[in-house]
Amino acid sequence: MRITTRLALLALSLFCCLPTARADEGLWLPLLLKQLNEADMRSKGLKLSAEQIYSVNQGSLKDAVVQFGGGCTGEIVSDQGLLLTNHHCGYGQIQQHSSVEKDYLTNGYWAMNRAEELPNPGLTATFIVRMEDVTSQILAGVPTNSITEADREKLVQTNIQRVAQAAVQNTHYQSFIRPFYNGNEYYMFITEVFQDIRLVGAPPSSIGKFGGDTDNWAWPRHTGDFSIFRIYAGPDNKPAPYSADNKPFKPRHHLPISLSGIKPGDFTLVFGFPGRTNEYLTSWGVDEVYSLSNPAKIKVRDAKLRILDQDMKASDKVRIQYSAKYAGIANYWKKWIGETRGLKKLDAVTRKQEQEAKFTQWAQHGTEAQQAAYAPLLPQLEKNYRAVRDYTLARDYVTEAALGIELIAYANSLLPLVDMVEKKAPAADVATAVARAKKGVAGFFRNYSAATDRKVAAALLPLYADGTPATLLPGYVQALQKQYPGKPGWASFVNALYDKSKLTTESSAQAVLDEVAKGNLRVLRDDPATQLANAIITHYRAAILPAYTTHTDNIALLQRTYVAGLRQMHTDRKFYPDANSTLRVSYGQVAAYEPADGVQYDYFTDLDGIMEKADPTNPDFEVPARLAELYQKKDYGPYALNGTVPVAFIATNHTTGGNSGSPVINGNGELIGINFDRNWEGTMSDIMFDPDRVRNITLDVRYLLFVVDKYAGAGHLVKEMTIVGASTAAAPEAGKDAKKVKLKRKEKAGAVN
Template identity: 75%
Template structure:
């Protein structure tokens, strides 16, 4: 039997297999009926799979959006009100902020529709439907005997053809994504809205409470939410921003439960998780653990320390670098926790044991099995050994060299630079177009750029780049700089670089680009920042990328075969595809955990904990006076629980980056919170899941309502929402019972 025939039979056996380990998995909503419905209902789900994902009627999926390109959001009113994380909306909040109107620090609340702020470029994407199109994508592509790059090109062509056919004559968009490392392919038809307006955001002292100190940690007390609104054209369809647009009317919006959560309660996280590598081999795990993560952690550590110093010294720089700092810090701390988790799980050894079992299975089979799988793991080991130095060099380019903003900006001008080199004069129109595009990018770049700060960063990162890159893969230009400045050091070079380059200011960069357009290419070619960037990028393209691509292409092919083999080896197991920014559902239960011997964490935190952490001398733990007043007076409204306001809770759902902003939903389909983080002990779950340690951290929806209503005085927003299940209301939402809105009495702020 051929490998493809075996996989075809496997699709049938999956319908009757056992579940994955407890609460592990990011499941495709399309397959919930076959794979998960019974297990979910056994654990507390009161809905059917059809009520979660349907293309014929409104369902939970119709309240879920991909927010921008990297987060999730949920619709919480019939007027397109969208809830996501504060850190997901951070860039938009920053874009509207200035020293005079510092919405990052003070927060922002639109008290009228006219005060809702547009955000050019921000989108909200709904999934209309999804479909298994494996047969169409792989049609005509040989299963073996074809180079991986050629296969990928054919897959891309077929995928584009399938996607175009799916939306022809509609206003929808579509794309195809691989699953199980390219063993299966799924079509996603989407509706993308372009007019998304900022409605409300708490001050950073609420939305980022705990800051980097508490990031990736539990217990947590962060009010990590922001509110936006989707606007549509007169036909309720996507439309570019216009003052005439109206609030979007969704097919479904999530009712909000005031009943709270208890240990053991069923929970689901519905969203767009970014990337996981659950089926990575021991060599892949070792590469992450011992090579890539340590290098990236050290580089970001140096950069973050310098940015932190300058941001504390200047409000202007703080606002300019707020979003960039948060983005850098997020994965810096995640990688630290990930390595700790992998070490604690002894992940490399565990993977090796599983591979030994796979190898025995492969070698004990018939001739076809042995031919397909027996030589697989030794070849993977060899490819990882081949690519190791190139992976490290690639990391140093992306994190250290291009972590210097001046170098990154010069790299963004590479298209203009290349049109002025090579001995062939570019057509004037082509050069003019490239210059104009570069100018447009320059406006965005310089808005949030400080050359003095970047110079200090460069003095930290360029030596790390030069010393950390394997010598054979370091540009000759950089080696010459090492010799030239061996006595005076990198600081001397960096000082000259920033003194002589005209690309450190917007005016200087524009002048350079104008001179290039006027026929003076040396203005760019001889700029020292451009020379440094060109040398780094040229070496990357010619000496690093070719070998890296060949090896990683081969690893991709072998990994695809390995995953196919795992599914054949374990026919009793339900497999879920790695996350790839497509809509997924994870489910679990509310639960505390034991992070270490003798330590027990409860499942929730409260406003009392915020006051216990309050420290006016530490920016991470500042508490707004209004919040302290509400706590002092115990003015909690209907959002109280056991004499305080619940802030966050944890559960066993399997999440990752991209799940930020995802709704956490109870068994009745009601919103109980918004996912915003994982615990530090569980960050290795992108590679290896441990049900005893992995917890997703959720903002309790009652704290969001409390902040909006009692703190901000924006009760008009709460009135839009459908509140159900209050402890004293006697109502609940069930599939066959119409939701009753809870009347909430409020005092005027």
């Protein structure tokens, strides 16, 4: 039986004349577009020059793109510093402003004037002023051999600090330098970091998170995943701490917004800060991810998510406390599941082995220098990967299971106080550290439920004890295993732990720190949570981390040489560096795809699909009454197409974590959407790219504007933006012929089952 979505592919006859769109692999440095990518980008539909994308001398697309906080991207869409990003990127800020009485997560938030825009302490927006190849400066004086990876890194870091500081001396700019191609090259980034970022608007979660975890990492998608902020600056338009006197930032460039829409084959450019990829891993690295690390982390997070889900559904207070935490945990839990399946489907280990066989043959039949440099590499990599496996697993169980228990993680954060006092650190230093810890108490307990965490501990401690290789489990925990056997035993231990610890409530934690401030260390040192955390972390640092670091340092050194060899072996290939949270460009085209035999997905979704998914009994698919009302009236304004509103579309761009919130730009340099996800079948693209299945998922800007204007009544924000083009088809009047339009589209798509 042939399975299709409601909006399945158009008839094959309509596609016979369209260009074949395949996923476009690569996360490219904007600095190098002219020499590496401009011609290819133009062949796919780009109308701009490389200089218009990245320029130091004039305003360009890069000047409208920011790193939002530490892990997302945002784009500037007005000359008043208005910033768009994903709802899930602004989720933490929305949550911090929310309470049971003012539930902005559930109801959304819209500032109807500048005075209502909410400040967000600690949130930053970072522009890239320029980037520069500084490889020769960073590697100056660094030996190419006869040096350990650790010693090499010390020399590199010394050079990085010197070069980075000199570049911004006597300016308000900041700088950082990152390795590329596994440390074969280094690039410096000069940045301008703004500190006064205010929340302007956010849709309710029933729009911003529509589909929830059910649809996360999946296509077709109907999520209005956006939030709106504004950058404020001092009187000189430069970064300044929050002040009521600050003014909206005036950018060098802001993105015009196109209402012209998209069609298959259209050029798409994603500009953002992708977090991390590992495209040049060896077969042993891929196998470690696929068969060892991912399964362990998935198991732990699965157990934790079930508990959080139950408690969040039972209590609005817990729901608000844990919404951001849950989203963060669930995001990569589902991603790892898809990644593991994708690697299996691609037979990734075998494909890497085939590449390694070719590399070995090339190395062994090359010059003497080539043989000496590259022939021994792969056996040494295999040796280190095999040696590090148990340590990798033990490390994963510490970070995911042990420290996944908030009480243990919190106690661990206080361990430095114990260490400082026992080592007789200066009294002033101890006082400063205690004051800092006391200041953090309220923030921790604002989003903490001891009752929920107790359940998490009862589930995760057995997983930690059973999953860690026996030889790497702390003696303290081994003793607990014998004293409290099986899950009932662990439950008994956990109850005693939470009943006796003084770190489970805000008042008692403050009292503990008050005692530490007086010099009474015992109350903290002897707390059962501190004792457990100390036993786990001390053992980790002594028995796991050193060996793990030794082997991973060896792997890093060998991997750097391996990547250098691959580039030397394939001189006709354009290599892009792995993502490392620096500004990158990826480009592709709007395209449908076939995820599996007999399954075909179209390239877009719309408001009709939201209503078809609507289910008031399922929190993931609740539809706000106002949205349903607009749908019934067909009150779509200028944002309609064929009697509905486009919601999302997919294209072939290479993206990863950190690209959330990235602008998706057409060939004319206009914003057509906001990147917010990848398809589940493409999540393995961080390690191995599949051109037939990888798709990035984009919120159509027309749905964003529709929600802001027609749903929220915040049309003043739309007026502030630069809107170009018009919808490619007018909406039928008040729903006229809407049913016929829908039926016609289904007929064009073929049978729907």
